Amino acid sequence: MARDYWPASSRLAIDANVLSLLVVYHHCLCANVPALERGRILDEVRGRDGRDSLPPDRFDDLWQVFENATRRVVTQHVMAETLSPLRGWLKAHAEPVRKSAISLVEKFGVEEKSCPFRDLIASPADLLVLIKLGPTDAGLLRVAESIEAILISDDRDLRSTAWSRGIPAFPVRETPKLAQYPLNPRLGPRPCG
Amino acid sequence: MKTSPKNGRKKPLYGPNIVRAWFDTVFHYALRGLEHERNFLERRNWTYRFHLDALEYLAPLAEHLPGSARDNLEQFLSFFPAIRILIDEHNYGTARLARTCSEFHAALLASPRFDEVYASVEAEAPVKLDGEFRSHFGAFSTKDHFRGLLAEYLVNNIRENPGYYTTARLWKRYSEQFFSVLDEPGLASHRQAADACGHGLSEAVVKLAGRLKESRSDLSLKFDVPIAVEMTSAD
Numbered sequence: 127m128a129r130d131y132w133p134a135s136s137r138l139a140i141d142a143n144v145l146s147l148l149v150v151y152h153h154c155l156c157a158n159v160p161a162l163e164r165g166r167i168l169d170e171v172r173g174r175d176g177r178d179s180l181p182p183d184r185f186d187d188l189w190q191v192f193e194n195a196t197r198r199v200v201t202q203h204v205m206a207e208t209l210s211p212l213r214g215w216l217k218a219h220a221e222p223v224r225k226s227a228i229s230l231v232e233k234f235g236v237e238e239k240s241c242p243f244r245d246l247i248a249s250p251a252d253l254l255v256l257i258k259l260g261p262t263d264a265g266l267l268r269v270a271e272s273i274e275a276i277l278i279s280d281d282r283d284l285r286s287t288a289w290s291r292g293i294p295a296f297p298v299r300e301t302p303k304l305a306q307y308p309l310n311p312r313l314g315p316r317p318c319g
Numbered sequence: 320m321k322t323s324p325k326n327g328r329k330k331p332l333y334g335p336n337i338v339r340a341w342f343d344t345v346f347h348y349a350l351r352g353l354e355h356e357r358n359f360l361e362r363r364n365w366t367y368r369f370h371l372d373a374l375e376y377l378a379p380l381a382e383h384l385p386g387s388a389r390d391n392l393e394q395f396l397s398f399f400p401a402i403r404i405l406i407d408e409h410n411y412g413t414a415r416l417a418r419t420c421s422e423f424h425a426a427l428l429a430s431p432r433f434d435e436v437y438a439s440v441e442a443e444a445p446v447k448l449d450g451e452f453r454s455h456f457g458a459f460s461t462k463d464h465f466r467g468l469l470a471e472y473l474v475n476n477i478r479e480n481p482g483y484y485t486t487a488r489l490w491k492r493y494s495e496q497f498f499s500v501l502d503e504p505g506l507a508s509h510r511q512a513a514d515a516c517g518h519g520l521s522e523a524v525v526k527l528a529g530r531l532k533e534s535r536s537d538l539s540l541k542f543d544v545p546i547a548v549e550m551t552s553a554d
Contacts, residue, residue: 179351
């Protein structure tokens with residue numbers, strides 16, 4: 127079932143790699159960085175040594191999805207990962223990145239959910255993900271599931287686990303597919319907890 | 320070329336280190352930029368932006384390279400002047416297309432027929448689509464911006480926007496009415512001019528990319544420098 131337009135109830139759960147892209151995109155917009163340079167920076171931030179380069183308008187699509195969502199949710203772990211870059215362009219521009227993140231959170235009302243380690247351990251389903259993928263991914267999946275959000279992530283293992291729990295998950299490359307996603311996806315019940 | 324005193328053979332002025340730098344800082348970005356350009360040109364999306372009065376993603380080749388790599392491009396071209404000619408052709412093509420799109424956009428805004436369609440859509444949309452007309456334009460807030468954006472879609476041959484664009488509903492419903500404006504003889508000629516420029520640029524892109532790939536392959540084999548040194552898995 128294709129839909130005409132992005133629904134008013136669109137909710138996004140955002141992974142750290144994608145939040146980094148959004149923070150950098152926002153920074154580039156505010157700093158009037160030319161579009162071609164913006165695309166190069168975003169490709170570098172996305173990593174993969176440029177072997178999986180995205181067309182520059184794919185980042186524009188991602189921004190539109192973010193801008194027009196009604197809820198944008200991350201976890202404290204995701205925020206911490208994004209704001210503590212370890213290498214590359216993000217590390218070299220850590221201060222403007224943090225300023226941009228602050229502005230992004232304030233301007234677009236990004237919700238930051240907590241997901242304590244102990245809560246993850248208490249749920250057998252979350253515990254499995256915690257062991258397999260780590261606390262950031264386990265927490266994000268738990269939050270995405272609880273608010274019936276669509277997950278955007280460039281992490282294949284995370285997406286695969288998300289789908290196995292009934293959470294629709296897309297990489298940045300496939301952002302346009304979000305426009306065709308069923309209007310009211312029926313999400314299955316949480317496997318546990 | 321220098322002459323080696325030992326065997327009398329000419330030694331190239333550049334070696335594997337410089338070739339590696341050309342691969343990583345010039346060929347990589349140039350070919351990627353040309354590939355993106357080809358994709359836009361195939362869709363006849365000229366990436367014209369009314370608020371910049373410029374093409375956003377079709378640009379002179381050097382602009383596809385990081386600033387720090389442009390000296391390497393100049394160095395490379397000093398040894399391969401034939402490629403400079405192809406780059407000049409490409410750059411001329413982007414400038415010509417940009418000028419044509421700008422004139423096309425201005426002609427649309429000056430067209431009484433465009434105004435007529437705009438006025439009827441502005442009156443009808445709030446009833447048919449249930450909501451304020453301005454709500455379809457996101458951060459844009461003035462009538463000039465609304466008209467500019469819709470005219471931009473016509474210039475760029477945007478038939479439909481993905482659903483997550485604020486204009487998606489409006490454009491889905493009314494794009495055909497707006498596209499009918501282009502049947503006016505005065506506007507049809509602008510559209511044909513843009514198509515012709517786009518086609519010319521497309522040919523220049525293919526020619527330049529092909530020549531760059533040939534040079535890259537020749538240099539790789541001649542200096543035993545691999546085209547790609549690291550591979551990572553990609554989704």
